[in-house]
Amino acid sequence: MTSFKLRGRSALFAVLLALLSISHAAQAQSAVDGAVGGNVLDSTGAVVANAAVTVRNIDTNAQQQAVTDGSGYFRVIHLQPGVYEVTITASGFDTYDAKSVTVQVGSLTDVDARLKVGSSAQTVEVTSEAPLVNTATPDFAGVVDQISLHNLPENNYRWSAFALLTPGVVNDSNGFGLLSFRGQSTLLNNVTIDGTDDNQAYFSEERGRTRAGYSTIKAAVQEFQVNTSNYSVEYGRSAGGIVNSVTKSGSNALHGEGYYYDRDSAWAAQNTYVTHPVQVSTNPISYAVQSFKPTDLRRQFGFGVGGPILRDKLFFFLAADRFYHDFPAASTITGTSANANFYTAPDADISTTSKTCGGTGSAAPSYPDAQVCQFAANTGLAYTAAAPLYSSYINSLTSVLGTVPRIGKQVIYFPKVDWQINQKNHASVEANQMRWTSPAGIQTAPAVAYGTASFGNDYVRDNWIVGKLDSFLSTHWSNEARFMYGRDFEFEFNQKPTAYEQSNLINTPAGYVNPLGLPPNVFLSGFFQFGTPQFLNRAALPDERRWQLADTLVWVHGNHNIKFGEDYLHTDDRISNLYNQYGGYSYTGNTPLGNYVSDLYLSQNPVTGKVAENYNSYSQGVGAAGLDFTTGDYALFVQDEWKVNPRLSLTLGVRWEYEKFPSQQLPNSLLPQTNTLHDNKNNIGPRVGFAYDVYGGGKTILRGGYGEFFARAINSTLYQALIGTGVSAGQVNPTINPGTPCAPKFPQIDASSCLQGSSGNATAYYIDPNFKVPEIHQADLTLEQQLSKNDVFSISWLGSWGRRLPDFVDTNLPAPTPTTFTVTGAGPLPVGTTIDANVYFYDTANANHRPNPNFSSITDIFSGVTSNYQALVGQFKHQMSYHVSFGSNFTWSHALDYGENNTTGASATALLDPNNIKLEYGNSNQNVPYRLLIYTVTDSPWHVHGPLGYLLNDFELAPTFQTQSGLPYSVGISGSSAKLYPGGSTTQQSIINTSSFNGSGGTNRVPGLNRNELQYPKTWGVDMRASKRFVVREHYNLEFLAEAFNLTNHQNVTGLGTNAYSISENTATHTNNLVQYTSTQFQSVTSTGNSNFAYNVRQLQMAVRLNF
Structure with missing residues (x-):
């Protein structure tokens, strides 16, 4: 029955789409253009019906006509943004001619005409600009x-x-x-x-x-x-x-x-938080961490030009742009202590010191010596023999660090043709092509803890074409048909492996040859990673083809502007991306370097009774490279824009949306939830609004409305539920511990079906049977007052309530055990505070320690998160007059939610406690309590005559200032304990997932404190543009520009130490779980002014621009 309804609805939708696509009409208004409307009265205030209105585009001479109705009202819609002339004629009255009428996108420009008694041969000329106050729409x-x-x-x-x-x-x-x-x-x-x-x-x-x-x-x-x-x-x-x-x-x-724009880091300030190690001595070899200014060169140049092909008939516009970014990176170890631990040479003989291998307290070995101790224990070597070998291996490893050449090159072309077929039909076709190539450009920060050949190459191929037809047949009907086809093809590949990786990971001295030809990833916790990054290679992520067909039919009837139509968007995603396909070795704990060097040594120097399995874990993605799937987005809508009277406008509408999910391709018989991707057709959203001219003079407007809106389920999340069902034909990424079946010997990878058949290691994802796309209720109320001819002020209340927002939870966890932790040290929580939390211990009934023995995590993609946002907004705008335009706004807001997830794809779980979503309630990740913006454009107010004026006139200054409260963060906790479970020991992992302190695998924040309780320091910055124009000839000027971004070089904090506590124990066997305050890390600044755009240190840019 359900499938029958779907087929019936799809057929009805297709019929309606076809009917709307072939319908002919006139005077359409759409979301991409504006309108002109108003009331035509005589000098006594009486309405003038049947007056003829002509609206002419000054740039193209295209014209539209209308006739005033019985109330004297007219509306001409479907006007491209630009400047128009409005002419109104009526028998017995002078001709009314409004010149320079500005039309903006989505706005209605009021032209209220008062006709004088006379002859139509006489003309009264006026001007009408875009209105400062919106009197017609509730948006x-x-x-x-x-x-x-x-x-x-x-x-x-x-x-x-x-x-x-x-x-x-x-x-x-x-x-x-x-x-x-x-x-x-x-x-x-x-x-x-x-x-x-x-x-x-x-x-x-x-x-x-x-x-x-x-x-x-x-x-x-x-x-x-x-x-x-x-x-x-x-x-x-x-x-x-x-x-x-x-x-x-x-x-x-x-x-x-x-x-042409030119930006050079030589002109910019230096970010003291960007550091790399520098060798300061050779005997012994030692390094010091020093800040440096990375090279960052950006060049942008291009043009945009338009004109006639056939005057009044056929027009072209062509734009081309090239962007070049040269930003070499430092492949390095981040952090002063990490650099010291890595580069400091160990003692040649620990016995000559007061330290011992395995010593504690004052006898504990130094960090480098502890690595050698571990190396010696793993290989059977004496310490004195292991120490020089360790130093040699570490010195060899440094060859994968250094400077990485990195650039980004982009070219875009945009051609467009407009054809005024006749007075009643207008067509346009436009296309866009973008090409982006960035060798080593996946990692964008100036200093990155990746090997020199592990940054990854980034590519984008983007194409789209849009066609639009506007049709006019009468003064009451209009139609706009739009079509789009686009392809967004993004792919990323590895760089050429270094000589070190080729000789030690691909073709080893012991004769091992990697069957895939690329090195596995090697992660050294606390230091860096090298080899093939786990996220590569991505042959298509995505190769996305989309086409869209939309049609809007408009009927202008009296004071009603009724539109109805359809919108269909088809998406075809072709994915080729097997995560971690080349395998990855992870070295964590207190001796990651010692264990790595052990495996490297044993892989080349076999020792009886010793194997190269000293890593902490090995993982590898196996299965299909990807799959193709499609989604379809349907929409039907109707809306009435009703001019009730000259002072009141109402907007009443409703929109239905449906996102058709793809069919499941890889169901897992062991998990029935994976059989279907559940979608929902019940997405009907009403929208109502009003605009009320309080005193009738167009100066004071009360505007408001309410609407229900729906977002899409993200395709990458759907893909995870398609490919990640846990079957061998899909993709699995099991994690293997050393010494267990399928565990490889370093640096080998699994090239057989062993990992695919490893029982209990597969993860699985499914769409919850009650899943629905995100639903948002929005409302606002605005009072707007025009203060003078060029000044307007408004105050607004904004509300937004989210429902059915997505999140992820692992449903394959044992029943939790209430556990108590005790706080030691100072910090946000007083000393001695006890924290009660659910901890997820091993399920001893099954080999994989989980309720369902066939899977590791089983992730339910559900839509159960709600949110609440409210704000007060004040705005002031001064339209250009006396050589100055000015704008400012201040937003005071609060955003709360139950942990809205802001990630693509899907994680195993995103909650602190999978069994208690109420613990997630707190400030939203996007909560910014206040934001202030001020901007202005100022022309030189003087005018010097004569030759000197060529140098002194036409200056312009355009500063912007913005500040906002910092983004929120939670008080974090690090580590996990093997002895949380009563009777546990140092060799027993008693919690399910050590990536989180409570074993759930979710977020690591301190229970008892609210989520996102704290905030980063506020950010603020001043950007400035100064320019000088030289008139080359009439309508041509050459402009020289100087720009500064973050002019005052304010240090905007982009990284903080958010972990306040770590887990420890007070005895060798479990008696109490301690939460130790980490005072040296918490709230310490780790970075300011990242390498991207919004929060950078001061940068300067020079430019030249020809305007004509």
Whole structure:
């Protein structure tokens, strides 16, 4: 019965789609354009019905007509952003001619005309700009126009980053450009270009992802609208915000820009937290950790130009852009103590010291000596023989560290053609091609704890094409049809292994030859890792093809503007990515270097009774390289924009959405939950809003609304439930302990089916039977007051309530045991405080110590998290006058939730206690209590005549200042105890998962303290652009620019020591579980100004730009 309903609904949807696609209409208004409307009255205030209205695009001469209705009202919609002339004629009245009427995306420009009695041969000319106060729509949205795009400094090259000018929007923690709207996850937004989807479904980000400089040329963007609530029913698939952009078009006059930007680290400040080891002596060899200024060169150049092909008929726009980033990295060990432990030579003979192998207290050996002691014990060598060998091995290992050449190269082309077919039909076609190549560019920080050949090469191939047809047949009907096809192909591969890796991990002196030709990953805890990173190779992650067909039909009837339509988005993800396919050896604990050197020695020098299995664990991904799957996003919508009277506008709409999940390809008969990916069709969201002109003069507006919105389930999460069912035909990544079946001898990897058949080691994921896509309820109320001709102030309340947000929990854990911990030392908790927590001990009934013996973790992907965001916002804007434009906004907010998950894919579990989600309640990961933004553009107010004016005129200064409270973090706890279980011993691992202190494998934060209880220090920065324009000829000027980002070089903290406590015991056998305060680590600053964009140290950029 269910399948019959689905087929019936799909058929109905297809029929409706076809009917809407072939319908003909006129005067459509869509989400990517604006409108002009108003009331036509005579000099006494009486309505003038049947007046003829003509709206002409000044750039292209395209015209649309309308007639006022019985109430004197008219509306001309479906206008591309730009400048228009509005002419109104009526028998017995002078002609009304409004010139320079500015239309913005998503806005209605009021043109209220008062006609004088006279002859239509006489003309009264007026001007009408884009309204400061929105009197017609309830949206809480901001338009970023050409003035802002063209004049304000932008640090990260992404035009969409200007969305941060809008209240309720904050940056993510890494500064790459992901945005959070109203406290929601950065992964639940929607980016559109010219009304079509511009997202990647797999990672749920803007197409092209974040390591690439950007995926769309800023010079090709006319303006864009940032919607955070009550947006049109044409928009959907978002629980946060929608960034809706409109690209530039050609016109009857040639226009455009060419530019060159140059940024050099030689001009920038130095980040003292970027360090690397420097050799300071040779006998003995010793190193010191020193700060350094990494090279960072960025070049961007390109152009955007538009003009006529056939005047008034056919127009072109073409943009091209190239971005080059040269940023070599330091492959290094991070941390002063780690460097000392690694580079300090051991004593040649420990017996000549007061220390002993295995000694405690004052007799405990130094760190290097302890490594040699372990090396000697593992191999049967004497200490004096092991010490020089250890030093030799460590010195050889340093060859995988050093400077890594690293660049990023990007090229983008954007052509667009507009065709005014006739007065009633307009078509446009545009395409975008982006190519990104970045050798060694996967790791982006200036100093990274990876080997020189372990950074990974990054590639992106991005293409899309959009076609749009606007049709006009009468003064009441319009239709807009849109089509998009795009491919986002991203892949990453290894670098060439170093000579050390080739001789020790691939082709060893003992004759072992790695069958896969690449080295396994070697992780040395506390130091660095080398070999093939576990996340490589990624032949396609993703190779994503998407096509979209959308159609909107609009009926203008009296004071009603009724739109209804459909939107279908098809996504085909082709994935080739077997995680950890080359295997990985992990060396942890107190002697990782000693154990690694032992395995390296034994792999080349066999010793009777000794084997190269001194690692802590080995893991390897085996199975299929990936799989292909599709999703389908359906939407139907209807909305009435009702001008009840000249003072009141209502918007009433509803939108239905359905994300069709893929069919399961690899069900596991041992786990029935994996048979189906459960989706949900019951996603009907009403949207209501109003705009009320309080006094009727268009100066004081009360605006508000409510809407229910739905986001997508992220495709990478669905993929995890498809590929990770625990069957051998899928992908499994078992972890093997040394000395157990399938455990390899270093550096060998498993090339057989042993790991696939290892019982109890497979992990599994499934979509919960009650899973639903994220649901968000949003509401706001705004009072807006125009203070003068150019000044407007508003105050707003914003509310957002999330429901059905996703998270992950391991359901294959034993029943927990209540356990008490005692706090020692100072810190956030008083000395002697007892902490009660559930601890997950071994299940002794099964060999794998879990209730279901066939699996390790079994992850339920469920949708049971809720959130709550509320904010007060004050905004002030001064439109350009007297050579100054100015804007500012302040947001005071609080975001709470039950642990909303902000990751792609799926983890085994994300909760502190899998059996108590209530413990997750606390500040959201996106909780930013306050944010202040101030920006201005100032032209030189003087005008010097004569030749001197060529040098002294046309200066411009454009500073921006922004500050916000720091992002939150939780008080962390490190370590786990083998003796938590009564009677446990140092050789018995009695908790299920040692990655978390309580054995659940989830988050490591201190029970008894709220999640995200503390905050990073506030961030703030001043960006500045200064420019000087030289007039080359009429309509041509050459502009020289100097930009500073973080002008005052404020140290914005991006890394803190968040672990306040560690687990220890007070006796050799269990008597009490101690939580020891780690005062030297907690809240210590580990980094300031990361290597990305938003929080960097002061940087300077020079540029030249030709405008015409």
